[in-house]
Amino acid sequence: MTTLLLRRAIRVLVVCVGVSLITFGILQLSGDPVALMMPEAPEADRAKLREAMGFNDPVALQFVRFVGNSIRGEFGKSFYYRAPALDLVLERMPTTLTLTVLALGLAVLVSIPAGIYSAVYRYSLLDQIVTVVVFLGQSMPVFWTGIMLMLLFAVQWRLLPVSGWEGWQFMILPAVTLGTFQAPLLLRIVRSSMLEVLGLDYVRTARSKGVSEWIVICRHALVNAALPVVTVTGLQFGILLGGAVITETVFAVPGVGRLIVRAILQLDFPVVQAGVFLLAMIVVTVNFVVDVLYAYLNPQIRVR
């Protein structure tokens, strides 16, 4: 277990270096960042800025400096807000995490019971409905789902606010939107892993011992079906955050996603780099935790 932890930790470190390399690359790929930042400035001013920002140094040196700075949380000042980029991102992080956790919670709350039901009563009417809903959910662009919900609940029926983030009633539509983005996938996995487990010998043994069906499902089957659910949630966390970015833009939620999208459109590179880097770090952390959890939950790996 210790060696496994250590191996995973080293892997995380390597991935972190890779993440910084790509974040760093965003700026490098633009060719001349200064030209993007001040397209109308005279060449002399540009040259001055280039020198001041260290763009004339060798790329390798710039990268090492970037990694050093990002470890200390130094991403520079936002060109637009004139404030440290990291602070801007951190200020908005709780909002984004609240939205993500709410959505994930909603998705889990709906998809686990529904997934179990449609696995246990396979080919029943409800199972068929679930299958259709999963297909529809996976085919809807998340921003469109958001706008349609907004159209119905905020514009047509005036039950909820259109956009903003000033109280619990503002959170409902964004959370539901992001939840419908995540739920179909979870549902699909719960259903298929339950189907797989329900056909195994140990479940049949439990049934033949006379254990009640309810206990067989919850104690025997669900526990084992939970493993793939946890893994996939971890693996797909980046996609969920991507969905959060769009949802925030649709509902004008003042989160990290909306900040980054704006920064990208304004070519405010320090904010883009700080935001993208931090979101990636969250994904890396979640994946690491899931990995360890997986190893812990799965006796086959734990022994090794």
Added chain:
Amino acid sequence: MDAQTLAQPAPATVEVGRAAARSRVYRKLVRHPMTIVGGLILLVVFGSAVLAPLVAPHDPAKQSLIRRFTPPYWAKGGDVRFALGTDQVGRDILSRILHGARISLLVGVCAVTVSLVVGVTLGLFSGFLGGWVDTVVMTVVDVTLSFPQLLLALAFVAVLGPGLGNIILVLGLTGWERYARVVRAEVLALREKDFVEAARAVGAGPLRMLSRHLLPNTFSSIIVLSTLQVAQAILQEAALSFLGLGTGSAYPTWGQMIALGRDFVTVAWWLPTFPGLAILLTVLAINLVGDRLRDALDPRAT
């Protein structure tokens, strides 16, 4: 006896087997009503993409301020000539949707082709060579998976500049890791199979092993994955357009139509609704066909 006859069963049986398998796949595909529904929708979308200039009732760029915000024909104040209504500058929504199909399909198919080439190549070598090649490729996969794909694509489109080519390139290069993982896993499993062992025993070289024995056996996974990835790429392109970094031209795209429609959602519900339905139907059709394809091509399923 040369390597091939040893490594594979007699050619005649292979042909018969393949033909039988093909008709089995075909029957399984056609038997399901959802495949037919999906196929028909795709045919319509594909048809309107190709024939857009011919079938569109109006010029998608033609503005008219008198006609702005005409509702769909069945609603009060609707006009049959503008079946799905007009937008904030009086352009015909139906015509714009028909033209938008071109961008969606083009980006979807091209981006997936880029991902496919990169991902399959890396996956094949990673699985076949193992060792440090495998470590490097898998680390790169881990790194790419750590970013929300959409944000990465958005950032790269921003620095490279909007445009059809850049969108295809960026979506292609941020979406290849699934191919790499799937192909690598298949190659790892195939390496243990007897026929691969046999081919190696009779001295098949690495290139021959890859091209004749390993790659063909990953085809069904690649086909299924590609179908589903086209759907994903269409959604991603729409999202990029929605966020304001699309093709950068005046040519209509579904995502851009929804983005504009969002601003007028309180006065004209049809603006964002219909382009979204077009995306939904297209992606749904591709998913339906892809899912059936997976069932039909899976040799384990009966």
